[in-house]
Amino acid sequence: MMNLALPNHALLHKLVAACGMLLMLALLMVLFPETSSAHGYLDVPASRGLLCKNNVNTDCGGASYEPQSAEAGKGFPNGGPGDGHIASAGNTFPKLDEQTSTRWSKVPMKAGPQAFKWQLNAAHATTTFKYFITKPGWNPNAPLTRASFDLTPFCQVDLNGASPSNYYTTNCNVPERTGYQVILAIWEVSGAPTAYVNVADVDFGGGSALPAPTNLASTAVTDNSVSLSWASIAGAASYQVYRDNVAVGTTTSTSYTNTGLSSGTSYSFTVTAIDSSGKASPSSSVVTVKTTGGSTTTYPAWSATTVYVGGNKVSYNGVNYEAKWWTQGETPTGTNVWKVIP
Known part of the structure; x- marks a missing residue:
């Protein structure tokens, strides 16, 4: 005579519970599809x-x-x-x-x-x-x-x-x-x-009595770094360094080296002084620095007496610029009529 094995009820209950959980997860993914991927x-x-x-x-x-x-x-x-x-x-x-x-x-x-x-x-x-x-x-x-x-x-x-x-x-x-x-x-x-x-x-600035840092200059340049220095500001607790208008670091000294840069690329830097309450001074003047290396193109040197129109390209202090519109006598900085180009 053949014997029929009865099912293991405990195992069956576990399988039913597991299937229920999977069904619930599937339902949640249908109802709220955005939560797992919308970041x-x-x-x-x-x-x-x-x-x-x-x-x-x-x-x-x-x-x-x-x-x-x-x-x-x-x-x-x-x-x-x-x-x-x-x-x-x-x-x-x-x-x-x-x-x-x-x-x-x-x-x-x-x-x-x-x-x-x-x-x-x-x-x-x-x-x-x-x-x-x-x-x-x-x-x-x-x-x-x-x-x-x-x-x-x-x-x-x-x-x-x-x-x-x-x-x-x-x-x-x-x-x-x-x-x-x-x-x-x-x-x-x-x-x-x-x-x-x-x-x-x-x-927003305007909240600190500290003056803007002065004498911002590049002291060393490599293929992937730029070193900066500036004059000390009395009352400054720290200084914040910006590259292309984005904060890249804070220091309590009057020098800073920005690393991890691309070779043969121009960057614009400014510095603000921070007082003990966290308020910032106005920004320093812009200094544009080009890292070494990479392929470079040299354009005619900028002249204060020459008339330039949009599209004209010049070199100034080792950085290449292109005029956005008519200009004469306006020193290239990358933040005015002149834009920095490779």
Whole structure:
């Protein structure tokens, strides 16, 4: 006579439970498809997390590796990350919540029309981009809370479910401020409870009595580095160095070497002095320096008496420039009528 084996009921129950979990995960992926792939960060002005990734800010924890993952709930200020955990996107990267006037490098900012640019790893359907700024008189030495910010966005772009480009720009009118401020930038994804939360530490200037550093000069140049020096400023606690308007380092001395550069490439540098409260002086004059190496093209030397029109190319102090429009007697700097070219 044939014996029939009865099923192992315990094993059967485990299989049923496992299938149920898989079904639930599949359902969540259908309902919230954006949450696993829609990542992004504020590129301009550079966010606190991006400056961590670029080694301008230090001791940042996980933000140094994936600033695009600062994810929290939607709906700020009514929802979203809690007070004290705004910069970390609800404790995603706890180190980013550390807040003092000198903890983070600052990006230069001016009131008026400014472009805010996001790098989106996946440009999914979007509800809105919105931007908040700290109030005049906020306390830079206390954790960021809703009380720190003007809770009416100074800029908001509603996409109503449309998908932005992977490098998306919003043009905003930034309100008047002085000194150190924090801009809170939020990208809310459509069809999911998700928002990507970035803060940018910005400096409007005008908040410090310190004068702009003077005598900024290049003291040494290699294929991949530029060394700078400048005159000491009485009362300065530190100095911040900018390359092409992006902060690249802070030092307490009057010299700095910027490494990791490309050979045969021109870079523009400025320096600000930072006082003990974290407020920055106006920027120094621009110094444009070209690294050695690489293939180079030499153009006629610039002359103060020659008339130039758009497209004319010259060399000045070892750097090549192209005129944007008619000019005469205007020294090439890369920040005026003359633009730096290879």
